[in-house]
Every structure is written in structure tokens, then in C-alpha cells.
Amino acid sequence: MISNQILQNVIEGIKAISRVDICIMDTEAKPVAATVGKTEEYEASVLAFVGSPAESQSLQNTHYFKVFDDRQLEYILVVKGDSDDVYMVGKMAAFQIQSLIVAYKERYDKDNFIKNLLLDNLLLVDIYNRAKKLHIDVESRRVVFIVETSIEKDNMALETVRTMFTGSKSKDFITAVDEKNIIIVKELRSNDTYEDLEKIGKVVLDMLNTEAMSKARVSYGTIITELKDVSRSYKEAKMALDVGRIFYTERNIIAYSNLGIGRLIYQLPMPLCKMFIREIFDGQMPSDFDEETIVTINKFFENNLNVSETSRQLYIHRNTLVYRLDKIQKMTNLDLRTFEDAITFKMALMVVKYMDYMEKTDF
Amino acid sequence: MLKKAALLAALVLSMTTLFGCGPSSIEEVEGTVFECTQFSALCPEGWSNYPVTELNDDTTLSMNYLRFYKAEPEEGDNASTLLYSNAYINIGHYSPESEVFISKDIYKDVEDVELEVAGKKWKGYTGVLAGIKKAEMWADGTGEWQVSICLSDVDGDIEIDDMELQAILASLKKK
Incomplete structure (x- = not known):
């Protein structure tokens, strides 16, 4: 110990x-x-x-x-x-x-208790009795953060996070249930909001970048009010990390409450995804589209289907953009200028991303 | 007409395959018996035992806890990857004087449940929390046997009167 x-x-x-x-x-x-x-x-x-x-x-x-x-x-x-x-x-x-x-025994006991709590390994009777023994409040507001570092078993990152959250009066717990992620069970004040959680995430990232020279991503679950729900917040943070890895690669702080449509697609069974893509693209995959077409589509979505703004940002004439959108319509039978077709196309692109990810990770 | 009948037969067959035709009685449930220091329990076929360690020593297996997941073990799986994706049951054995904690207030759609399995009368409640269906139960009005069950499963939620679940409860044997 x-x-x-x-x-x-x-x-x-x-x-x-x-x-x-x-x-x-x-x-x-x-x-x-x-x-x-x-x-x-x-x-x-x-x-x-x-x-x-x-x-x-x-x-x-x-x-x-x-x-x-x-x-x-x-x-x-x-x-x-x-x-x-x-x-x-x-x-x-x-x-x-x-x-x-x-002192170390108490810290070790707490660590083991929190690990079991995260994995929902405990019955209520043990949660309440053990928490009482270890002087852990069962009814505080808490949230679980997961910090994923680029290096496995990144001790420097773990120590940096520990230093940040384990002061003399801190009631936060830092632990790990696997080698890739650092888990923070953070106790919150009564007036802390999800905006504050976003700020905490940013501070963690900044500290890891500067102190541990480590690239990281942070995710967090929803706020819980009972100790027994720590496992739920952990599960949500874990899902946020996975969904973020697939759909929101540009984000390095991912909130479960902000996963949007990505969360829905993440839970779709693979055969359904394949069927949907076959129907939409008729055998042709978006990855087969040329670079110009992909850039055009992404920009058009970014600008909320606004033709003028998209053409301005792409430095092309409005008619050129219209020509490209017509070309896409010929290829897919989807007119991206209409809301319904645009959303179908957007979802199809996300499903393709999900399928690619699942294939790469051998699920 | 013949084509329609064939299609219907295929549909029925695929529905049976999809939704399974699980055991219709506890006796039909087969599996492996796992034990901790204080008791043993049957882990049905298709379920896996996940070792739980002592709370103050993660190198020693728990003396009074067993945990079974409704999943075949796969490489890379651990309690973390299977959490809330597959149904599971935590079984704890305590002294008969042990307290039973009730925490209904945090669940939605709470329903009281009563179940009689192999001479033991189980009481408790089911409830939904953030889309996850769970159950907390204790036997014979004391805190001696307590279970916590995650009823949500990636292949479809299981019911509290699921035969495999009942077979686990029926198999609990104090040493």
C-alpha cells in the first residue's frame, strides 16, 4: 500500500x-x-x-x-x-x-471503494455503510469526468490531475479503472452548472498541456445527487468519450448532455446502419466522392444550407455552387437545399462515420 | 398462397431465433456454480462471473459477493465495458441483522415487486434511472440476502421473473 x-x-x-x-x-x-x-x-x-x-x-x-x-x-x-x-x-x-x-490505508480504501462504486459493484447496504466509515457524504452533488490521455499509463498526467483535485479540503476522488483513462469524481457546489463543468474541463486540458505535456480529451456525465449513481455518471462520461471520438473529433471536451444526434446513431445496430446506407447511397459511399464534393457538402452544412454564404466562403460563384449541388442531387437523389434531404444526407454521413469507426475497432 | 405461407413460416422462425425461446422453468436452466467464502450460486449458460474484490483489498476476492453478467466473456471485456450494456446481478450475503437500505426516491416508474423462489420470499422494487431499469431486492424480510439487478440489456431488457434470474436466486446456497 x-x-x-x-x-x-x-x-x-x-x-x-x-x-x-x-x-x-x-x-x-x-x-x-x-x-x-x-x-x-x-x-x-x-x-x-x-x-x-x-x-x-x-x-x-x-x-x-x-x-x-x-x-x-x-x-x-x-x-x-x-x-x-x-x-x-x-x-x-x-x-x-x-x-x-x-493515512495511506484510508486513501487506498477510498480508492478501492470508488472503483467499485464506478463499476456498480456494490449493493446499497455496502455503499451506505462504507461511505459512513470513510466519511464520504452520500447526498452531495457530483459528476464524473474522464480524462483520456494520448499515452497509456501516463503517470505524469495522473499526478498532474491528482495535484489539481486533491487538496487538503478536497472531497474529489481521482482513480483509474483501466490503463487509458483517469477518472475524476468531482464534488460540486450547490450552484455549479454545466457551464462550470465545461470550465473545469478546460482547466484540466490546459494543465495537462502545460504541466504534463500531454494531449488529452475530457468528457463528463450528468450531475448526480446520490453517491450510488456515480456509476451512471461514469457510464455517461464513457459514452461521451466514445461518441466524441467518432462524430466530434474537433472537440476535446465532450459533455454527455450535449451529444445530440451522435448519441442516437451510436446506439444503432450495425445491420440497420448498413441497410440505411445502401438505401441512401445505392452502393456508392460518401468516401467515393471527390474531395471537392466533400468540401462543398461540409461547408454547405456548416452554413446552415445558405447558398450565398457558402459560395462566399468557398470563393466560388453562386452558380458554381448550384451546379455542384445539382451534381450531388444527380448522384444521390437528394437535394441538399431542402431541409428534409439535407438532414437525411447529414445523418447518412454520420452513420458512415460510425460504421467506419466500428470496422476499425473490430467490433 | 404457398409463397405467403413460406414467408410467414420464415418470419415466425426468425422471430423465434431473434427473441429466443428461453427456458420455461428454473429446472431447465443449466450453468456453472460459482462460490465465494460464504455462499455459492448458479451462473446460467450465457452469463459470466465477474470477480468482485474485497472493499479494502483489491487483491482478495470478496467473501460475501458474487456478480454475474448476461454476456459470454470476450477478450477485452471488463466490468467497465459491460456496465449497463448487459443485464447483471450483484448478490450479497450478510448477517441476518443487516440493514436493508431503500432508495426508491431516485428512480422513476417505481414498482414494488414480490417473488417467491425456492422457498425464499423476495421483496423489493424496480425503477428506471436515466433509461436504465434496475431492481433492488432482499429475501425473507431480513438483510441476509440482498441483490441488485440491472434489468437493461443490449439484447432487450429482462424481466424480474426471468427464468435465468430466478434460477440464480433459487441456487443461492449458504456454506
Whole structure:
């Protein structure tokens, strides 16, 4: 639970202050952290001390202390020197490590609880009882953010996000249920709105770009008011990330509540999509259209079917645009100048994007 | 006329294939028995067991929890990818004095349910939350056996009296 690196930092810090060498060994006398190079000389004494009922002992110019985790012997602290001052340093170091074990255990317990909560692994009775034990409020407003970084197991990004959200008074949780995504369960104030969530997303992206030099995308679910619904907000954020990857590649903050028609298409079965595309394009796929036609269509949609504005933005004469739209009509039987045909075409393009994505991801 | 009849037969056949003709009784349900320290339960064919770990130690399997998904295991699947896409059941076993928490107020279309399966009387409620249909139930008026079920499934929602679901409940055996 508590990493050896943290223990090493602690004893190095104590040595820097007190100039006393310390070694931490496990109950099998294997060194966990040490400020001295050779630790073999303590092995026999440590093993004998583990078996003794004493909590501390002084032997051959060295003090030995036991460190417990909930009455279970966890480490033996070996402190070089036999003076009273060294004994005091050893006692304080043992106390410090014991406190760290408790603190890390609580953090670890919370992390595991939140992971299980995200995956809806818990029954109500466990959610309420466990939350009470871990001092987690069950009725706060919360939302789940997912941060997808470009690198798998991006520790730098994880640490950056942790630094942002885990202050001394923070009630937010940072965790991961897989290697690709960082999950933030954020507690919200009573007046926080979806606009505030968008701002939080932007801050996360900015921080990751500057601090962790990492490209990322952020998605978030809907606001929930009960702890047991954390899994729903997580599921929504996950879906937002997937739908965004297919349809809104230009966006790097994606809200579940803002997925629009993409969310509907994402849930369509593949055979239905294929049938629809066959009917609309009659065997020809939009990817077969030349570049000029695709640019024209996209621009025309961007400008809400406005012929004048589209031709202006494409630097072409209005009649040229009309000619191109006529050409598309001949190819597809859809007149993009009419609302109904335009929406059919737009949906067909999105369905094609979805089918391409599904094929690439081998679903 | 013959063509019409053939078409109708094909339609009926495809409907049967699509919607399945599942088991009509608990006894017909086959599967594998999974166990944790405190109890065992049947995981029907077509369902998968997803190991749940202890709340304070993610390297130790839970002593009082089992979780089954209505899906064949596939590479890359995990509890996260299957969440709310497939029906699932969380089964917990506690001391008979354990509390039962009721959280009806956050669901829509709440309906109380009662079910008698293999001598156990299950009580609880179903409700819809953001399009997901869930059920919370407990047995024999105590908190000893508690289940939470996601009834929404990508292949069509399952009902609370689904035979496979009932077979799971009927198979619960305390060690």
C-alpha cells in the first residue's frame, strides 16, 4: 500500500535532520528502505526481534523498533547508534511511519471503494455503510469526468490531475479503472452548472498541456445527487468519450448532455446502419466522392444550407455552387437545399462515420 | 398462397431465433456454480462471473459477493465495458441483522415487486434511472440476502421473473 519510495524519502529526510542512519526491514528481514548501503548484518537480529514480544530493543550499538499496521507487525525499524538521542529519533521515525501507514490505508480504501462504486459493484447496504466509515457524504452533488490521455499509463498526467483535485479540503476522488483513462469524481457546489463543468474541463486540458505535456480529451456525465449513481455518471462520461471520438473529433471536451444526434446513431445496430446506407447511397459511399464534393457538402452544412454564404466562403460563384449541388442531387437523389434531404444526407454521413469507426475497432 | 405461407413460416422462425425461446422453468436452466467464502450460486449458460474484490483489498476476492453478467466473456471485456450494456446481478450475503437500505426516491416508474423462489420470499422494487431499469431486492424480510439487478440489456431488457434470474436466486446456497 505505502510505497517503498515514500518510506525511503521519509528516512532520508529524518537522516538529513538528525544525521542518524535508519533502515526499514520487513518481517522476513528483507530491506525495504535504508540510508546505509549494507543491511545484511542486521538480518539475524531482526529475525530474532520479530519473534520476541518486545516492541523495541537495543542490541550491539543499534536500536530496533516494531511498526504495526492494525496490530499486525509490518516493519522493523533499525536505527544505528545507542545513545538516548538516537533512541528518541528511532521512536519518532517509528511513529511517523505508523501514521503514514494509517493515512495511506484510508486513501487506498477510498480508492478501492470508488472503483467499485464506478463499476456498480456494490449493493446499497455496502455503499451506505462504507461511505459512513470513510466519511464520504452520500447526498452531495457530483459528476464524473474522464480524462483520456494520448499515452497509456501516463503517470505524469495522473499526478498532474491528482495535484489539481486533491487538496487538503478536497472531497474529489481521482482513480483509474483501466490503463487509458483517469477518472475524476468531482464534488460540486450547490450552484455549479454545466457551464462550470465545461470550465473545469478546460482547466484540466490546459494543465495537462502545460504541466504534463500531454494531449488529452475530457468528457463528463450528468450531475448526480446520490453517491450510488456515480456509476451512471461514469457510464455517461464513457459514452461521451466514445461518441466524441467518432462524430466530434474537433472537440476535446465532450459533455454527455450535449451529444445530440451522435448519441442516437451510436446506439444503432450495425445491420440497420448498413441497410440505411445502401438505401441512401445505392452502393456508392460518401468516401467515393471527390474531395471537392466533400468540401462543398461540409461547408454547405456548416452554413446552415445558405447558398450565398457558402459560395462566399468557398470563393466560388453562386452558380458554381448550384451546379455542384445539382451534381450531388444527380448522384444521390437528394437535394441538399431542402431541409428534409439535407438532414437525411447529414445523418447518412454520420452513420458512415460510425460504421467506419466500428470496422476499425473490430467490433 | 404457398409463397405467403413460406414467408410467414420464415418470419415466425426468425422471430423465434431473434427473441429466443428461453427456458420455461428454473429446472431447465443449466450453468456453472460459482462460490465465494460464504455462499455459492448458479451462473446460467450465457452469463459470466465477474470477480468482485474485497472493499479494502483489491487483491482478495470478496467473501460475501458474487456478480454475474448476461454476456459470454470476450477478450477485452471488463466490468467497465459491460456496465449497463448487459443485464447483471450483484448478490450479497450478510448477517441476518443487516440493514436493508431503500432508495426508491431516485428512480422513476417505481414498482414494488414480490417473488417467491425456492422457498425464499423476495421483496423489493424496480425503477428506471436515466433509461436504465434496475431492481433492488432482499429475501425473507431480513438483510441476509440482498441483490441488485440491472434489468437493461443490449439484447432487450429482462424481466424480474426471468427464468435465468430466478434460477440464480433459487441456487443461492449458504456454506
